[in-house]
C-alpha cells in the first residue's frame with residue numbers, strides 16, 4: 245500500500261502521536277481512554293522498536309513523523325487459513341453454498357487441478373495479498389488426502405523459504421479423521437509433517453471410532469513431538485461434540501504440546517449444562533480455540549427453502565475467554581467453495597468478528613485475537629505485540645478511533661516492516677487468469 249505519510253527510508257525516527265491499544269503492546273502506555281487507547285511516541289531504529297512512551301505534553305522529538313492520533317497495530321497473525329485452496333472459485337464454485345457442496349467441489353478440483361505449479365501460483369497470490377494487508381505470520385492447513393500430500397507439502401516448504409523474512413509460514417495436515425484408520429499411510433504422513441516442522445491435524449467427525457482415532461492422533465503427536473490443530477464441529481448438529489472429545493483426550497494423554505481447535509460451531513447450539521462441561525474440560529486441557537466468522541456466516545445455517553439464516557454460526561468466544569481459554573479469530577478460506585470471498589485481510593476479519601461476535605461494548609482486550617493470542621498459539625515470540633526491543637513490524641491506519649477504523653476498508657493503511665514502509669500492493673486478480681480462468 246502506498247504511504248501518504250512519507251516515513252524515513254533510512255536512519256532512526258519517531259512515530260509521534262500514535263494511538264495504541266493497551267491490549268496490543270507490552271509497554272506501559274499510561275492511562276488509557278474509555279476505548280483502551282493511549283497516545284504514544286514509538287521510536288524506531290535499525291528495524292526495531294527502541295521506545296514506546298506516553299505522549300503527554302512533551303515537545304515533539306526530533307525526526308518525528310506526526311501521526312496525529314492515527315491507530316497503530318502490530319502486524320497481524322493469521323492462525324487458520326487454507327492457502328492451498330485459495331482463489332479456485334472462478335473455476336470451481338460451491339453449487340449451493342453448503343458445507344457438503346464445498347467438500348465435493350474442492351475434492352473434484354483437487355483431483356483435477358492441484359499440480360505443484362497450480363498450488364504454488366495460488367499460494368503466491370494469497371501471500372502477496374496478506375503481506376500487503378499487514379500480516380506477518382500465517383498458519384495454513386494443507387489438504388493431505390493421498391496423493392495430494394506428496395505435492396502440497398514440498399510446495400509449502402519452498403514457499404516458506406521464499407517468503408522467509410516477510411511472512412512466517414506454518415502448515416498443518418488436513419484430512420478427515422477416518423483417514424487415520426490407514427495406519428501405515430498416517431504414520432508416513434506424520435513423518436512428512438514432522439520433517440517439514442508442521443503440525444498434525446484432522447477434521448473430527450462424530451464417527452463411531454472417534455475416540456480410538458483421536459488416541460492414535462495424540463499418540464503420534466507425542467511420539468513425534470508435534471503440536472496439534474483440529475477442525476471440529478463445523479455444523480449446527482447438536483450431537484457434534486468432538487471439541488469435548490479432543491479436550492478429554494488431551495487430559496487423558498497428558499498432552500504437553502499446544503492444541504488449537506477451529507470452528508466449534510455446534511457448541512453454540514447445545515444446552516447450557518453441556519456447554520459448561522465442555523468449556524471446563526477445554527480450559528483444563530489448555531486447548532485454544534479459533535473462530536472463523538466469515539466462513540461460518542457463509543456456510544452455517546444455509547437454508548434451501550427460501551428462508552433466512554437465524555444464527556450466526558460462530559462459537560462461544562466470550563464464554564471461552566471468560567474461562568481463560570486462549571481465543572483467536574482468523575481468515576479461513578478465501579475465494580474457494582468454503583467461502584466465496586475474502587482477501588486474507590485480518591482487519592476485515594476483525595471487523596466481521598466485531599459485528600458477528602460483539603467484540604465491543606466493551607472492546608476490552610479483543611484485539612489480541614488477531615495479534616498476541618494467535619502468536620502465542622503459533623509459538624512466535626516476536627509477533628503480535630508492539631514491544632520495545634521487538635521488530636518494528638506494524639500497521640498505521642487512518643482511523644483514530646474504533647468507529648473510524650472499522651467503518652472503512654482502510655485500503656490506504658501503511659504497512660511498516662523492519663521499520664520501513666513497504667511498497668507492496670495487493671496483486672491484480674488478472675494475475676491468476678491463466679491459472680483459474
Ligand SMILES: O=c1cc[nH]c(=O)[nH]1
Nearest residue numbers: 326329475539577582
Ligand atoms: O472450513 C473448512 C473446513 C474444511 N476445509 C476447509 O477448507 N475449510
